[in-house]
Structure formats: structure tokens, C-alpha cells
Amino acid sequence: MPKLPCVLLVDDDPITNFLNQRLLDELHLTEKLLIALNGKEAIALLQEHCAAAEGCPVLILLDVNMPVMNGFDFLDAYAELPLARQHSSVVIMLSTSLHPRDVQRVEQLHIGGFLNKPLTREKVHTILSQHFGQLLN
Template sequence: MQKLPCVLLVDDDPITNFLNQRLLDELALTDKLLVALNGKEAIALIEEHCPFSVGCPALILLDVNMPVMNGFDFLDAYQQLIGAQQKPSVIIMLTTSLHPRDVQRGETLNIAGFLNKPLTKEKIREILHTHFGQSAAAG
């Protein structure tokens, strides 16, 4: 599996972040894994670690409901970043509830899709296959 240059996890639940981080480490998906507890922290991490870097992070796994700045507010702020305008990241909303209102709103934004938690190896492989053209081989 080819490594992605950078992946960003955004979720207000530290346990979910820990489990997702372990899964991504186990799959050796990236050498640069950023973790934020809300959208505001995520924007700050992108500005700090990916200044002027087009397509960085390559993948963002984003929770919908978070304090300080939720997933939708993050998307609004993210669209204002220069790199995001030139080559947007693949953004997957990762949530516990696929509420039709949220899905409908997501369809109007520049996201790659919605996934129900928990994140699994199979879901990661499908993301890689669909959005990065990588083989979805088991392993």
C-alpha cells in the first residue's frame, strides 16, 4: 500500500482518535498523522503543518458533531485556505449517525462521502481504492 503524505483525524472523542490512530498506524497509511479535537484545532494544524502545500493533508476524516467548531463549520473555514482551493483534500465525514439532514447538507459541500463509525480496515481500503486508486487488497 502506498503511503499518503499526510492524514488528519478530527474528532472530539479522544478514545475514537486513539483507536483510529492505532488503525492507521497498523496499516502504515502515513508517516504524518495529525489529530485534532475540533474543527478549529484542525484548521490550525493544517496552517501549521501544510503551509502552501497543495493537497495536504491528502485525507481528512472528519466528525460532524463537535464543540468549538463542528464538521460543517470546519468545511466552510477549510474552503478559504489557499491549498484547499487549488487541490482539495479527500474529506470523509465519519459519524455515528447518518442523519438525512446532515447527508443532504454534505452533498452541497466538497466532501467525498459519509461513513458510519467505527472506522475499519475495510473502510480505509475502500477509501484508498475509490479516492486514491490504490488496490483494496487484504492484508
């Protein structure tokens, strides 16, 4: 399986980021992994890395509930980025919350999916097959 050129993890929990990074490393999923602790940091990373087409993440794994800028606010800001329009990414929201309000709000968004945490090999496999036509080795 060819590696994805760039993936962005956005989660305010360093332990979750560590575990997700470890999983993605074990799966040899990506050439470059970017990590942000909130939506505001993620927007800054996108502005920095999307300036070069090969640096823009093709997959964004986005937490819903974060301080500073949550996942929903990130999506609003992301939609306004000219670079994001040129280099669209598959956005998968990850959450421990299956609150009906959050689920209903996610259903109205134009994103690649909504998954319950934790991220697992099986969930990554589903993301790859649905959005990238790839399977894990």
C-alpha cells in the same frame, strides 16, 4: 502500497482518535498523522502544515458533531483557506448520526464521502481504492 504523505483525523472523542490512529498505524497508511479535537484545531493544523506542500494532508477524516467548530463549519472555513485550494485534500465525514438532516446536508457538499463510524479496515480500503487508486496489502 505507498504510504499517504499525511492524514488528518478530526474528532472530539480521544478514544475514537486513539482507535483510528491505531488502525491507521496497523495498516501502515501514512507517513504523518495529525490529530485535532475540533474543527478550529484542524484549521490551525492545516495552516501550519500546509505551508510546506509535503506537509498538507491528502486525506481528512472529519467528525460531524464536535464542540467549538463542527464538521460543517470546518468545511466552510477550509474552503476559505488559500493553502487548501492549492493542496486539496479528500475529505471523508465520519458520524454516528445518520439523521436525515445531516445526510441531506452532506449530499450537498463537495466532499469525498460520508461514512458511519467506526472506521474499519474495509472502509479505509474503500477510501483508498476510490480516491487514491490504491489497495491495502
